[in-house]
Amino acid sequence: MSENVFEDAFNRVKSIGKSAKVSPEIIDGLMHPKAIMTASLPVRMDDGSTKYFTGIRCQYNNVLGPTKGGIRYHPDVTLEEVQALALWMTIKCAVVGLPYGGGKGGIIVDPKELSPMELERLSRAYVRAMADFIGPQNDIPAPDVYTNARIMGWMADEFEAIKRVKAPGVITGKPVRLGGSLGRDDATGRGAYLCILELAKKQKLAPEKTTVAIQGFGNGGYHVARLLQNEGYKIVAISDSKGAIYRKAGFDVDSIYKEKQKSKELKAVYCDHSVCELVEHETISNSELLELDVDILIPAALEGVITKENAKNIQAKYIVEVANGPVESDADQILDDKGIIIIPDVLANAGGVTVSYFEWAQNRQGFAWTLEKVHERLGHIMRSAFDDVWNLAEKEKRSLRDAAYTRAIRRIGEAIEAHGTRDYFNS
Structure with missing residues (x-):
């Protein structure tokens, strides 16, 4: 891993954006995370003591829709890593055409050292700290490294207890019986x-x-x-x-x-x-x-x-x-x-966020899809995105990575230009 993974991600976007002839104003906008929340999470341990863990959430860019991204539990989580992951999620959602921006979160912890009850308390503490930062119309978390459906279920339950509403769309990757989607596991x-x-x-x-x-x-x-x-x-x-x-x-x-x-x-x-x-x-x-x-x-x-x-x-x-x-x-x-x-x-790896989008859509509709429908729609989106990226790579003599980023940055750029950029206001 590079010393600064965010700088690595930043430089890649900047370089590809320049070669794709995207407006510098749009690239500059992608260099600045929208909002970052950091919190100390007090957790009562099984032995009665209290330990403090650092929780982070980054909402990177919401031009195309509410921010979306997983929460990872890992001892090596850093602010720079979370920002990089949120930037990549911004690009990823745009590549496959989802109505989302990019977000990401994490807790600096080795989850293997916690008991199941300590893990639940930590998960609920994270949501208590972030309750005014996340939401089904604002920022929708999901599982990531060392988090799973059960943890997402705890988080959704805590959010609903705080807000006193049923809001299954606040978190995706939940257990199916708690509003999760069939097909999310794989x-x-x-x-x-x-x-x-x-x-x-x-x-x-x-x-x-x-x-x-x-x-x-x-x-x-x-x-x-x-x-x-x-x-x-x-x-x-x-x-x-x-x-x-x-x-x-x-x-x-x-x-x-x-x-x-x-x-x-x-x-x-x-x-x-x-x-x-x-x-x-x-x-x-x-x-x-x-x-x-x-x-x-x-x-x-x-x-x-x-x-x-x-x-x-x-x-x-x-x-x-x-x-x-x-x-x-x-x-x-x-x-x-x-x-x-x-x-x-x-x-x-955009299949995960795509089926998370399906879960969010089902939660908003109040209607559950069959597994066959989930697989059919996932197949359509992934095949379409792959063909578009492959064809762009061939047409502009680019690598698949450059083509994917170019496709995403241009989509984000079109949304920004719809509000007006320097060229418009100076015309």
Whole structure:
């Protein structure tokens, strides 16, 4: 990760915006977050003591609609990281055409050190601090790293208790019985999977001959692995925060996931019903996984894992960014020069926010959609966005990342110009 991830994100937008011939006034507007809230969150611990945690929420840009973005629980959360993630979310929503701006939040905490009751108290404390900052018409949080549907349910419940209203649209990614949407659980991975299917059509990839390595086996990493394997792709490497496993013949993804849920460890296993057996494999590091000779590399963990230092060692033909910002901006040119095609995060992982939008829309309508309808509409949005970005890249001789950012910045620019810019007022 770069020393200042926000500066990295900032420079990427500035550079691409300039090459896309977007008005400097519009680019300058994207350099300034709309509002940031930081709060100390007092939490009563199980032993009776009180600990204080820092909570952050950034509403980056709301030109296209209310701000939208996840809340992550991680010891390395920083203000700069939250701002960068909120900027990326602004771009992401514009890429796929959602009526949202970008936001993001986080708490500086290692959630693995908290009991379930401490985790609930922390989640509710965050909402108490942010209750006047978030809202279904203003800023809508969602799950992110180390947060899930249950935590979103606690947060929505706390907001409703404070406001004394039923407001399911304040949070997305909730449990289905609390107003969540069917299809939200695998939406991020499914969105990336849909992008890979479109890429395969463009590049004439045969699934059974295509090898895939996935760094990160959380929600996004698992579901894209599962869906790709069901399609016939060979998943040869998987990792979590502790390390990676590699097997040239490939793995059974569901067996590994089942064992990880049971033992909390990543093990190379094959399960037949309740009986799981170890299979032959190599144990490698996360950095070694990134440098494997595979067709598709999927970074699905945290940002900044591919840098100018290791970019020259990347052997994959395609990179699909399920994580936010896994490739630093100064590594992009190195990868482009090597002929590696990157499906950028602002397109590849947009499935999550898209189905969050569906959940918000259902909450506002008071009508639940079927899973088939969710998958159909997600497929339409992801395929349409992918084709638009691909065609723009070909037309203007740009990388897919440059094309995605160009598409987003121009959309945001059109909204800003509708209010009037310097050119209008000086005409």
